[in-house]
């Protein structure tokens with residue numbers, strides 16, 4: 215995950231030695247990772263691994279207790295506004311207003327971003343088109359299926375055209391076909407817009423062999439490598455087997471280049 219493509223001016227996301235406690239409960243322990251600019255990256259971990267806590271820290275929902283988080287080179291503690299400008303987030307729990315239309319939800323959010331009326335309209339129409347939601351623009355969110363609601367949340371997260379999109383277990387609650395369609399949709403967006411995506415999940419069928427993955431387990435990074443390298447390292451044939459081994463018997467961290 216820390217391989218930089220020639221010409222890059224630095225990583226998209228850097229996390230250095232971040233720990234977090236909820237009272238006596240240690241949720242994250244000296245977590246460090248780097249995401250190169252552009253491309254689809256996965257953050258994997260079983261339930262309770264600390265994925266949502268890490269995302270809450272990156273997005274500023276939780277206050278960082280120690281360590282350093284930088285987005286596009288901007289320090290979250292020193293330049294939170296610059297960080298927010300570069301960041302779009304789809305949280306695990308949907309936060310759409312079900313009784314407003316698709317377009318109204320977007321316009322409301324655009325106004326929260328401080329966009330003027332005209333610019334807000336333009337941004338909304340652009341995202342409705344990109345997420346293939348134009349035909350549903352006047353429908354109430356309540357009328358949409360789960361997959362379309364998630365697309366609307368992605369549209370909302372991209373209104374200000376961030377370079378990094380974080381999705382926290384975005385496919386939870388969707389049926390298999392909708393999960394697959396959402397995953398493919400995000401990968402296409404990523405390719406077409408040159409964005410960086412951090413996709414968190416505990417569902418391994420959403421990961422492709424060439425994806426860079428970070429695996430969190432019990433609050434620690436236990437692997438940071440390409441998905442297929444995890445199989446090579448653990449001597450397994452599938453990512454399911456590799457993940458099972460790594461998360462039940464965590465040893466040294468698996469990093470890029472190990473096999």
Ligand SMILES: Nc1ncnc2c1ncn2[C@@H]1O[C@H](COP(=O)(O)OP(=O)(O)OP(=O)(O)O)[C@@H](O)[C@H]1O
Nearest residue numbers: 236239241259260261262263264265266267268416
């Ligand atoms: N508000 C909280 N108060 C106390 N403990 C918490 C709180 N939120 C999370 N935890 C604990 O912190 C640890 C990490 O939880 P977190 O939700 O970040 O993991 P996760 O990988 O996102 O799990 P899931 O996939 O189930 O959402 C767990 O032990 C969890 O019980």
